[in-house]
Amino acid sequence: MVDKPVLSMRELVERFVPDGQELMIGGFAFSDPTALAHELIRQNRRELYVMKTSGGVLVDMLVGAGLIRRLLSCHVWNSVGPVPAHCFRRSLEGKGGAPFEIEELSYGAFTMGLLAGACDLPFAPTTPLLGTGHFETRTFLPDKLGQVMNPFGSEPVSVVAPIKPELGVFHVHRVDALGNAQMFGPTGEMRYAMAACKRLIVIAEELVDTEVIRARPEATVVPSFMVEAIVVEPWAAHPTDSYGYYLRDLPHNELYGSLSRTPEGFAQYVDEWITQTGNHSGFLAKLGEAELDRLRLRREQW
């Protein structure tokens, strides 16, 4: 096992995310790698096929900036408030912004599809879904769901097709040079999601010695052999939370929610917080040390 390339966020987007890329983005309203979205916007990527369980502000920004051609998600909103994901809503309601196609799965079906993808199973039984909108309505994934008869019974069983994203980029807590990545706290669907991706890059809060990894082998959510490259970017999940590292930034979510109510406000947000800041260090500088201190968690060492 050899060390994995350690990239800057800029290099990650340059080298791994061309226009049109199929891209699963990690996080479930926590550990959303928002810094990746910023960089995708800075480099003006187009026609992306984005998969993300919980869309959130991250996906809303990508929609608003016109980067997405197709989206597979289980919901998209700003859970602080909560308020709608305004760009997402505007676009789908035909009230402005670049159009995109959406396909949806429930969170459970998304999870099971990722489990099937991770395990390379031909399908997985999932939540009973017959008669629901998810089952009846299909857009660009006509075979996302199906049904089989239970071979051990006589009832119909809802099944989901395996999800196997071409590329995944996930936020994790820490990683070693070999690519062993660890997370703490709840993990939602992420263990399966990471393993489902054909190629995987992790964005870590910190790079640690392999001996640190060995001290908590149960916290390893993805082994080195699944990881192709590493980005080390503290605060990459801001304004969502990173368990043990920092809190959700409510004022920033409110700011985004407020500005993105109009296309002009959204453009202002992008200009001030993404374009002008130049990179994530610039973004953090604009946020300010006092804000970071307010959000930073002072945990014991794991």
Place this chain on the structure above:
Amino acid sequence: MVDKPVLSMRELVERFVPDGQELMIGGFAFSDPTALAHELIRQNRRELYVMKTSGGVLVDMLVGAGLIRRLLSCHVWNSVGPVPAHCFRRSLEGKGGAPFEIEELSYGAFTMGLLAGACDLPFAPTTPLLGTGHFETRTFLPDKLGQVMNPFGSEPVSVVAPIKPELGVFHVHRVDALGNAQMFGPTGEMRYAMAACKRLIVIAEELVDTEVIRARPEATVVPSFMVEAIVVEPWAAHPTDSYGYYLRDLPHNELYGSLSRTPEGFAQYVDEWITQTGNHSGFLAKLGEAELDRLRLRREQW
């Protein structure tokens, strides 16, 4: 949430394991709750339907003592040596000992059957098994495996029926009074197996304060609401290993392997190590403090 009853091993067997009980026993050649097997033998339970992924010395003793009517397992042996599980082999070869019925699944299919049971799915896709002995040969579980056509493709898919044991007894590392149970190290199929059981009792190396559990919430393998009662029995998994607590006892496995080569030797083992010792404290006293010291691991506190 209220405190769970804390039982002695004797009370556990008296109250929860009548003759004929369907009983999933935890462990996969590590964390095998051998002290439970000893107590089942002391109380001379009969006609048990035992489910255990890796049978090991534990199941061999139950077979030798004539407690088992039916066994579902993925293998039964003494992995130190390795040497055969002599009682198991004698009985199935018709060369002595009480007869019992065996049904088998591969470890993967057993795991997926437990996953389906844990999630209450009607079945789970599993390892391709068509044409294998596991698929072609059935005894008391004629519907253990089946096949469906992949609704998203055209190939046959091997599927396993959900496994939902009536009662499970599992070895864990630590538990609080509420029943929150934690394990460290590899967990094999155990997280799914515990959740698959309709009723669950855990045997813990130690009882800890709930604050200790809260400090490592990722290590909780079963939440309090799934646990019906608790046994606190240090060294309950001896002679298998308990990660972070003690090592596998190779000389004891060799001793068992050697004595159990003959029915007389097995009877001697049972008499000396199980019957005469009276309970697990007696067993440990016979083993001796020097032996326990040799096996005990001195880990940092988790």
Place this chain on the structure above:
Amino acid sequence: MVTSGASPFERMLLTGAACMDPDVVTFVGFHWPMVMARVARRLHAPAMTIVYENGIVEDRITPVFPTSPCDLVAADGATMCAGSVDALYMWLGAGRVGMTMLEAAIVDRHGNINTTAVGPYKKPLVRLPGSGGGTELGSMGRGLLLVSASTNSRSYPDCVDYITSPGYLGGRSQRSSLGYKPGTGPQRLVNPLGLFGFNEAGELFPTAVHPGVTVDDVRACFGWPIAVPDTLNVLPEPNADELAIVREELEHARERAYLLPQD
């Protein structure tokens, strides 16, 4: 007694909280159910076990009010942090959860919930966030309590445009023929008017209303001719302690950026 000022919204929260059983494992969905759960913890269920879709098990009130289940202050002091397979299937789907609380933005006669799109799916009049795990709560949740803070009949159409979370679909018999498990499907709905149940056909009907709520108020709330029993039970007035607690928690919620109805 300073209870006379209880707003319909506060009454809804207290009624929902009162439905929570301290001895029942409860799956709490986002938004008002989270407020109800905090109120219930402070009133009668401090050690109730609550689970969230991301895998958190919570057995006491958290110091800080989470803005959603994925605001990880919800995991502060958690006894277990697992994942969505655990939460949605091993706990919810397998029936380890005895009560399920789900916000229902738009709900129809048969308890079907739309949180996806009003109007045609591909060109919606109003686009909502989508399902998250709400589909699972509707499909697999036992003891399902729906929560709606609306009394506007647009929130209660005869038939939703998109079934995000299945209620009884076209009726109980249809639901049971499609692979849904026995014991699942909505049991009750709580809104600012009171409490509702589902009859043998799987249709919503009022079971008890708050003092002063009339049959006409009930009829005006729903977009179909709802069947109203001859007599409606009346829910108790909140007492001072209950009202103080719900208001404290709402203040805490406001500090945590919750948009409250009066805001």
Place this chain on the structure above:
Amino acid sequence: MVTSGASPFERMLLTGAACMDPDVVTFVGFHWPMVMARVARRLHAPAMTIVYENGIVEDRITPVFPTSPCDLVAADGATMCAGSVDALYMWLGAGRVGMTMLEAAIVDRHGNINTTAVGPYKKPLVRLPGSGGGTELGSMGRGLLLVSASTNSRSYPDCVDYITSPGYLGGRSQRSSLGYKPGTGPQRLVNPLGLFGFNEAGELFPTAVHPGVTVDDVRACFGWPIAVPDTLNVLPEPNADELAIVREELEHARERAYLLPQD
């Protein structure tokens, strides 16, 4: 050079070890594959990634020789401790593993392995332990290397009585029609005589033998008329370093209660 004393068993271990690629994630089954892996780590693959069915990821030699993958000295210093869904499906089944090593107690013409029962299943002449995860290695393992320490033809019947781990079943075409994935199925077998492959029909044939092994030795080993090419490649003699290391590891294995052929 003191290599002349290399036993066929030691040659088998070294040949198996030489098959291991330091850059390939390798799924190591119990028993002799574990010995081979330790030898390979010491000879040419110190940082090879090895995974075990219980969920352990090992990336360096452990201080103590595990008596089986579930002897948790195997987890000493592990970079990951997960579970069997990870190991058997997310790593093995999904093709993250590039090489799979499986002990084959009894193996037939088509690479089908019996570790369950010789004779009738319900009244066996010899009852073996059963499959464990060996079925998964045979069914889903990429780069599958079978290992047998036997040269007794009873270990190589024409057709096994019970297919515990599927090889090519009745032949490659049968296997591929039954839902097994492309790239799976046994690639090689190593035993004390040398190395074997599987031809287009999925039948075992010798590819290289140790010095001094004759065609008659090969024929005598198998319970069917095995096809032998006109010329057999000859494997190299172990060098002194290799022999010293395999003997050190076997001594370590003996201390850890392994029963060795000469015992």
